[in-house]
Amino acid sequence: MHLSQDIKPISYLKAKTANVINDVNENQRTIIITQNGEAKAVVQDIKSYENMQNSLNLLKLIVQSENDIENGRIIEQQDMFDTLEQKLFG
Template structure:
């Protein structure tokens, strides 16, 4: 994080919106907007946002998988493939 460049007051955003959007897009760094000295919002380019969302989704899947392992909700690999083949076979009938 480059605090001197990435934290801007809302008044700066109001008068330099295009520049803020351009900067966020070019640098792919988030820009933190403050109001009355407190952080209020984050402006982020869409690619970085999508990457963040994809990362969160993967992390949620990992946690869910770990929970299922801990709760012994697992299926032997051979049984899983057999169940999958049966489902695929029945769908094609």
């Protein structure tokens, strides 16, 4: 992150919205928008946002899996495949 380039006041966003959107999409860099000197919003290209959301979803699955293991909510691999075959092929 290049703080001098990646942090902008809201007045900059208001005056140069199209430029900000173009820069974010071309450079795939997140811009932090400040208001009264405090960070208030983030402008991010859609691809980076989707990648971040996918990463978060994977992390949630990992946490759920770890919780299942800790609480003994597991089944043997062969049992899972047997059950799956029964459901698919009768």
